[in-house]
Amino acid sequence: MDSDKKKKIDRRTFLKGAASAAIVGGTAVTVGCEGKGLLGSSEAFAMEFTEYFKKHYRLMTQAERDQTVSRLEKLAKLKQNITVNIDTTQPAENVLYGYAFNVTRCEGYMECVQACVKENNIDRKSNTQYIRIFEMEHGQMSPDQGEGKYFHMVPKEGHFYMGVQCFQCENPPCVKACPTKATWKEPDGIVVVDYDWCIGCRYCMAACPYWGRRFNWNQPQIPKDEITKEQHYLGNRSRVRGMMEKCTFCIQRSRKGKVTACVEACPTGARVFGNLLDPDSEIRFVLENKKVYRLKEDLGTDPKFWYFID
Amino acid sequence: MKNPICKKSLFCIFSGLLLFFYVSPVFSNQQEDVTSKFKKAVTKIDKSKQVDNTIPVPKNIIKATMEYQGGLFYTEARKNQIKRFKCSTCHNNKKVLISNAADISHADIKVVHGDKKNPLTCNTCHNENDRDFLVTGKGTKIDLDHAYNMCGQCHFRQKKDWIGGAHGKRVTYWAGERVVKNCTSCHNPHSPRFEKRWPTTYSVPLK
Numbered sequence: 001m002d003s004d005k006k007k008k009i010d011r012r013t014f015l016k017g018a019a020s021a022a023i024v025g026g027t028a029v030t031v032g033c034e035g036k037g038l039l040g041s042s043e044a045f046a047m048e049f050t051e052y053f054k055k056h057y058r059l060m061t062q063a064e065r066d067q068t069v070s071r072l073e074k075l076a077k078l079k080q081n082i083t084v085n086i087d088t089t090q091p092a093e094n095v096l097y098g099y100a101f102n103v104t105r106c107e108g109y110m111e112c113v114q115a116c117v118k119e120n121n122i123d124r125k126s127n128t129q130y131i132r133i134f135e136m137e138h139g140q141m142s143p144d145q146g147e148g149k150y151f152h153m154v155p156k157e158g159h160f161y162m163g164v165q166c167f168q169c170e171n172p173p174c175v176k177a178c179p180t181k182a183t184w185k186e187p188d189g190i191v192v193v194d195y196d197w198c199i200g201c202r203y204c205m206a207a208c209p210y211w212g213r214r215f216n217w218n219q220p221q222i223p224k225d226e227i228t229k230e231q232h233y234l235g236n237r238s239r240v241r242g243m244m245e246k247c248t249f250c251i252q253r254s255r256k257g258k259v260t261a262c263v264e265a266c267p268t269g270a271r272v273f274g275n276l277l278d279p280d281s282e283i284r285f286v287l288e289n290k291k292v293y294r295l296k297e298d299l300g301t302d303p304k305f306w307y308f309i310d
Numbered sequence: 311m312k313n314p315i316c317k318k319s320l321f322c323i324f325s326g327l328l329l330f331f332y333v334s335p336v337f338s339n340q341q342e343d344v345t346s347k348f349k350k351a352v353t354k355i356d357k358s359k360q361v362d363n364t365i366p367v368p369k370n371i372i373k374a375t376m377e378y379q380g381g382l383f384y385t386e387a388r389k390n391q392i393k394r395f396k397c398s399t400c401h402n403n404k405k406v407l408i409s410n411a412a413d414i415s416h417a418d419i420k421v422v423h424g425d426k427k428n429p430l431t432c433n434t435c436h437n438e439n440d441r442d443f444l445v446t447g448k449g450t451k452i453d454l455d456h457a458y459n460m461c462g463q464c465h466f467r468q469k470k471d472w473i474g475g476a477h478g479k480r481v482t483y484w485a486g487e488r489v490v491k492n493c494t495s496c497h498n499p500h501s502p503r504f505e506k507r508w509p510t511t512y513s514v515p516l517k
Contacts, residue, residue, distance in 0.1 A: 092361050096347065102476070110509040132513035148513030153506040170344040189344075257361040257485035268504060269479040269496060275360065276344070277351040280380025281484075282475025284348065290476055302343050310471070 044078045047071045057194040057233065058184065062088075069233060076238065082224060086231045089255040091188035097249050097304065098189075098276035098283040100292065101163050104310040105270035108133055108154035108161035115265030116165075119228055119250060120236040123220035130214065130247040131165045131262060143295075163271075165262075166191065166212035166247035167295070167303030174204035174213060183244070189276075189304055190249050192234040200242040209296055210303070213246045228252075249273070276304065354380070357486055365486035372455045378473050383488035386481065386495045387455050395454075401441035422501035435460055435499070461493045 054060070054068050065088045076084045113131045122128050134146025136159060143164050155161070172191050175183050182197035183204055205213045219241045231237040232252035239245055250260040254273075258264075263271045274283035286292065290308040297303075357380070370391075371384040389395050394414070400406060408414070424430035437445035444452040444460045452460050462469030471477035478496070481489045493499070 089362070094351075094355060095360065096344070098344075098348070100476075105477075107504055108509055109507065110511050110513070113513065114510045127514060129511075129514065133509075134513065148515050150509065151512065154509050155506065170347075171341065254484070255361065256363040257365045257483045259480060259482065259484045263479060264482065266479065267496065269477065269491070272475065272479070274475075274484050275355070276348040278355045278360070278380075279352050280354065280378070282480065285379065285474035286476045287348070289471075289474060304344055308476070310467075310476075 100272040102270040106161040112262035119261035167305035170302035177207035198243040360485035397441040
């Protein structure tokens with residue numbers, strides 16, 4: 001019996017050994033990394049390490065949210081030397097965001113696209129954009145028939161312009177497709193992504209009939225002085241390679257009562273944004289007094305984005 | 311059907327089916343669609359409590375002379391944006407004795423407004439007798455801040471849409487007091503159509 005014991009390593013000791021080896025190995029790796037200056041200080045490493053073990057945004061208590069926000073703010077300070085303000089403003093009661101796009105008014109200047117890229121800290125290298133504007137001939141209906149890469153003075157005669165972005169569906173197919181529940185619809189109607197729970201499978205991208213989702217093929221690159229400092233946890237905070245992102249109706253702005261960046265940038269006033277549950281709001285006026293239609297309404301996704309004509 | 315047991319069992323099946331159809335919507339995932347959701351919302355919302363954030367009222371605004379569906383609203387002021395207001399400092403009964411009078415004689419203003427055959431002239435809108443005001447076709451004096459009353463004479467459809475919210479846009483905030491852009495905030499009153507220009511960027515194709 002004794003000799004058998006000596007020969008065989010039992011389960012308990014094996015695990016003990018493995019664990020200690022892992023710890024030693026782990027420290028060796030971190031020390032190595034530190035030596036190369038990859039992670040900056042050990043403080044930054046500690047924070048980044050804790051970040052891996054945080055919960056899903058919806059399961060976090062407010063205290064836990066505050067903790068992770070303060071970690072992310074400190075990390076931004078340590079790694080990029082920028083002071084950001086990440087907030088976790090909750091949806092307000094009796095608010096359901098809606099959006100209307102005036103097809104007659106849009107002249108295709110694309111100011112909104114530019115403003116959106118800037119506001120939402122979108123990667124400049126891969127030329128990712130949440131909004132797309134298509135130049136379409138009279139009579140065309142679907143934006144996939146339109147021309148996005150027009151290069152001439154606008155507006156062009158005989159053409160109209162149609163903007164496409166995430167339509168914030170009330171019955172979103174992307175949410176159903178997500179295997180990790182990393183994307184969901186907030187009570188105020190905005191479909192958001194928890195970037196830390198996204199595994200980058202792009203199922204949602206395939207599920208979306210409106211081409212509304214974007215994938216980070218590379219580490220987003222933004223010039224340091226162009227980073228928007230006012231951020232939201234579910235909105236324009238810094239992302240990494242390999243995760244989905246999308247239009248969030250500028251959650252960092254709209255939850256504080258501001259209009260989205262595209263609405264503010266639009267020089268022709270073709271974009272209307274407001275609260276659908278407020279009977280006096282502009283969006284309700286448009287829905288009640290104008291000829292409105294939604295894209296691919298027959299799919300039953302129930303988008304909260306209407307097109308209208310004067 | 312003479313058999314009473316058969317009748318009983320049929321009754322049982324039918325009542326069971328009825329019960330099933332009655333209860334099934336509760337278990338199905340069908341949710342209320344957005345149209346019926348907002349059509350139900352008819353109660354007025356307190357403007358000051360729409361979001362937790364306190365919303366600052368922007369400076370340089372004036373109260374509009376009419377009401378929209380939700381009561382009074384504000385629009386951007388115009389007079390303090392005009393560099394050489396008041397007009398009557400030059401346009402009065404005295405002789406103009408300024409060395410650079412030629413430069414400031416409004417020769418740079420091109421009026422591209424109205425019918426091509428019968429375009430508008432300065433005095434279609436500007437008041438000849440009281441230079442600090444505009445004048446409508448019926449002879450009503452209009453303050454330059456309330457230019458929408460002037461534009462609304464012809465562009466009454468746009469004015470109606472502007473009051474409701476389908477034309478123009480709100481300034482910075484969707485919540486809080488309603489502050490909208492004035493006509494002259496976006497349009498140049500002398501040539502109101504937007505100019506042709508190059509787009510800022512381009513869009514990536516869908517597929």
